[in-house]
Amino acid sequence: MKKIVTMSLIAAMAMSSANAMSNAALTKKLNSLESELASVKKDLAKQNKKINKVKAHDATDNIKWGVDLRTGIDNINYDMTDGSSKDNSALMSLRLYLNMAYAPDEHNIFKGQLSMNKAFGADFSNPPRQFGLGSMFDWTSNEALSDNNLKVKEAYWLYLGDSLFGSDLPWTFSVGRRPSIGGFLVNFREDDEAKSPLGHNINVEFDGLSTMVKLENLTGISGMSFKICVGRGATDATPMFDMNGEPAYASDSTTSLDDVDLAGVIFVPYDDGQYKVMTNWFMAFNLPGMDNPMDPNATPGFHQYGDMQGAAISVLVDGLTEDGYLSDAKVFGSFAWSQTRPDTNKAMLGSTENKSGTSYWFGALLPATDDGTFGLEYNHGSKYWRSFTYGEDTMIGSKLAARGDAYEAYFTYKINKALSAQLRYTYIDYDYAGSNGFFGNYSGYPMKISDVKAGRYGAMAQANTVESAQDLRFYIRYRF
Numbered sequence: 001m002k003k004i005v006t007m008s009l010i011a012a013m014a015m016s017s018a019n020a021m022s023n024a025a026l027t028k029k030l031n032s033l034e035s036e037l038a039s040v041k042k043d044l045a046k047q048n049k050k051i052n053k054v055k056a057h058d059a060t061d062n063i064k065w066g067v068d069l070r071t072g073i074d075n076i077n078y079d080m081t082d083g084s085s086k087d088n089s090a091l092m093s094l095r096l097y098l099n100m101a102y103a104p105d106e107h108n109i110f111k112g113q114l115s116m117n118k119a120f121g122a123d124f125s126n127p128p129r130q131f132g133l134g135s136m137f138d139w140t141s142n143e144a145l146s147d148n149n150l151k152v153k154e155a156y157w158l159y160l161g162d163s164l165f166g167s168d169l170p171w172t173f174s175v176g177r178r179p180s181i182g183g184f185l186v187n188f189r190e191d192d193e194a195k196s197p198l199g200h201n202i203n204v205e206f207d208g209l210s211t212m213v214k215l216e217n218l219t220g221i222s223g224m225s226f227k228i229c230v231g232r233g234a235t236d237a238t239p240m241f242d243m244n245g246e247p248a249y250a251s252d253s254t255t256s257l258d259d260v261d262l263a264g265v266i267f268v269p270y271d272d273g274q275y276k277v278m279t280n281w282f283m284a285f286n287l288p289g290m291d292n293p294m295d296p297n298a299t300p301g302f303h304q305y306g307d308m309q310g311a312a313i314s315v316l317v318d319g320l321t322e323d324g325y326l327s328d329a330k331v332f333g334s335f336a337w338s339q340t341r342p343d344t345n346k347a348m349l350g351s352t353e354n355k356s357g358t359s360y361w362f363g364a365l366l367p368a369t370d371d372g373t374f375g376l377e378y379n380h381g382s383k384y385w386r387s388f389t390y391g392e393d394t395m396i397g398s399k400l401a402a403r404g405d406a407y408e409a410y411f412t413y414k415i416n417k418a419l420s421a422q423l424r425y426t427y428i429d430y431d432y433a434g435s436n437g438f439f440g441n442y443s444g445y446p447m448k449i450s451d452v453k454a455g456r457y458g459a460m461a462q463a464n465t466v467e468s469a470q471d472l473r474f475y476i477r478y479r480f
Helices: 002-060 185-188 450-454 459-464
Strands: 064-080 085-102 108-119 151-161 171-177 206-212 225-234 262-272 275-290 302-318 330-342 358-368 370-379 406-414 417-430 466-480
Touching: 085 330, 185 370, 225 275, 450 459
Parallel strands: none
Antiparallel strands: 064 085, 064 466, 085 108, 108 151, 151 171, 171 206, 206 225, 225 262, 262 275, 275 302, 302 330, 330 358, 358 370, 370 406, 406 417, 417 466
């Protein structure tokens, strides 16, 4: 019995020793695994950090592209003062925008837009329009039908500042080929977001810069801001390898044209999202025009006649009621003024004196269906009214420049996320000629339509003066 107990004790001690050795080994192994796991976690954290950096880089360090393709057909008609008509029952066109955007950080943004705008089966840049808008002056190089080449419509850098000189005033600065087509109120009929200017008197392409400061934090008035804009509409620099042998890029001594410049301010006194008021004032310098080609003493080509200033105030009400149908309705009104300032011994718009013109414009956008909007617009311009709206998107010229009455109705329908369609009718009834002309004594001369019809200005004026114009357009638009 004693022997059995002794053997049992020996066995128990052996097992305890074995278990102790086993537990020690297991503990050692677990500690080793924990160390390896910690090392793996550390390496994984490093990998995730690198991956996140790569993702952040890929997310911002490239240009984001968008496509805007519009296929349209226009039925246009001109009633001339001699009783004849000129028309095109099916003018088909294709407009392509390639939109670009890049933001390396929250303060710096690049935006650009490449454009093609052409008529089906035509190349209007060959032969080149030597004295037309889009060649000598590139105010409408992307709005006028030309060819199937891509052109730069917009290319600018925008800086977004948090505080101006350490104050609590956000500000911006931008330079390049600015977004100056499709401004405030014009954007509705174009079914776009509003660009920089007031569309009533500025709607042309130009190169320049702008800076804006938001004043809401200073004044406590919702949406108040102040912007300064300057730009160049034409340069007198001689091109490389000039045919007259002039030194490259020096001022051209073979013409009488100086630089065409524009400077102005845009002041927003109030904007709370429902009610918005915008105002502007500008001065344009060294404006061009042409002499009467029938005058034997006239000098051919463009010449400069003087300066011009203008101003506008535009008001938008976005929602007439809090609820119901009218809560989605928009109404707007705008008033604009222009004044010529001829150079000494020069005449602008038929007069050597300063002449003022005015224009007023009203419109409404009403929801027609869940995905459709109906728009109505009317504007009127006086005898000496002159705007910079050469880039306006109608095939019959700018309705906002009309010296007379213009009526417009359109229905825009969103088919799906990428497709939309619009049917639009524009009618212009002119009281005076020269609405779409330049600024000199001849091309902007405001001949009264009734006098032209009576033969006061001769048979050639009767044959070449438009009494009224209309444009019926339908388009399908892909935008994504």
